[in-house]
Amino acid sequence: MEVIKIHHPYKQSQIPTDEVVLVLGFFDGVHLGHQKVINTGKEEAIRRGKKLAVMTFNHHPSVVFKKVDHKKMKYITTTDQKIKRMEALDVDILYVIEFTSAFASLEPQDFVDQYIVGLHAVAAVAGFDYTYGKADIASMDLLPDYSKNRFDVIEVPKQQFGDEKISSTNIRKMMAEGNMEGANAFLDYPYELSGMVVHGDKRGRTLGFPTANIKIAQQSLLPVGGVYAVKICVAGQWYMGMAQIGFNITFESNRPMTIEVNILDFDEDIYGEQVSVQWCHYLRKEMKFDGIDSLVAQLKKDEEDTREYFTYKGVL
The missing domain is CATH 2.40.30.30 (Riboflavin kinase-like)
Structure with a gap:
């Protein structure tokens, strides 16, 4: 797996020329829900004969948007652990974007142009609740409009374990209660x-x-x-x-x-x-x-x- 760390704005020479199926998300924990999104991308990449690329961030967007002290942020998976999980899922290219103020200030259309089209995506895959800016103007529902028919959009629905949504938030809650069996079931490891x-x-x-x-x-x-x-x-x-x-x-x-x-x-x-x-x-x-x-x-x-x-x- 090729790991490419990007500081905005990137140089075009950093981006492989191969067309890819691009999976989008933060993926803290790389839990069962995340795995469903990534595996959906993998199936699409195999079907199209393309490489599978995943985009994630070096820290949570709240560090920038909510001015959370990055030293106090705690993650289910560190970046290094996330890299290992992605490699085990047969990802070909992992983009780790530095989530800076400059990157956060991108308008939705600019994000799509530079970080989906610019990364040579023929299809973009993400969970139903993925956003690339303010939710009211940067939702999955609006992504086909921003794509301008340059790539396909594949939305993965909410994943559940019984009656519970599989999410990083619920895993954190379980860990805070000492319910490691529940957390590990949601993580799948x-x-x-x-x-x-x-x-x-x-x-x-x-x-x-x-x-x-x-x-x-x-x-x-x-x-x-x-x-x-x-x-x-x-x-x-x-x-x-x-x-x-x-x-x-x-x-x-x-x-x-x-x-x-x-x-x-x-x-x-x-x-x-x-x-x-x-x-x-x-x-x-x-x-x-x-x-x-x-x-x-x-x-x-x-x-x-x-x-x-x-x-x-x-x-x-």
């Missing part, structure tokens, strides 16, 4: 965070539950704080684990938030390793204990519940 193992206070080792302290990308969205059954990939090998997102409130107040994973049946020094953590099942909220003994007793119960969960899922 286990929610995953990646980062480096860094030094912590090493207290877990003294309790008999050593943990890997994971430093993740600042933009990554975290599930609600608490204890989870997880899978963790170390050096290409997946292991079961129990993880906590929290502040270790038993020992002292006003501690920084940490992500710590106790890897089951594992005893290696992995500081500096890049790891990935899949969030499978919420076990409980973070708790403050009245002493070490009660904390260790709960950790033993957490390990038992984690093994039971993975046994039920057929991992053990």
Whole structure:
């Protein structure tokens, strides 16, 4: 897959000359709904004998339109994770557009001329609610008018899972409630965070539950704080684990938030390793204990519940 990063205005030399079927969207999470849009584009590209191109943005449009602090924006998938998901979906060309004020100020017709026709699209594919400016003048209903018969427009209807709309908003809501099974069903894959193992206070080792302290990308969205059954990939090998997102409130107040994973049946020094953590099942909220003994007793119960969960899922 060719990844092309574009800062508006682009140079024509950056754009491949091939005609493409172009899929449009932000695609945070690349969830089942997004996959339906992309696969619709793929089917059309195969039918026409063209390459499949996808256009996305480096950050959410609200950073520009609503002046949201980009440092506070949290994403279900970072740009790097999104690239990997797109590659797995057999996308040929991925355009990552820097969503700047200059790009945001494009009139709908200019966007269509420069970023659909200009990218040599013979067909544009997007979800029913895709917009390319203010919704009242830049909706999917109006895109055929702006196309001026230069490309076909394919609109993908709302996708549902049962009675629920498959959307990034609903996935975020589920994660905020600890409903990882629901979120993962909408994503069609286990929610995953990646980062480096860094030094912590090493207290877990003294309790008999050593943990890997994971430093993740600042933009990554975290599930609600608490204890989870997880899978963790170390050096290409997946292991079961129990993880906590929290502040270790038993020992002292006003501690920084940490992500710590106790890897089951594992005893290696992995500081500096890049790891990935899949969030499978919420076990409980973070708790403050009245002493070490009660904390260790709960950790033993957490390990038992984690093994039971993975046994039920057929991992053990």
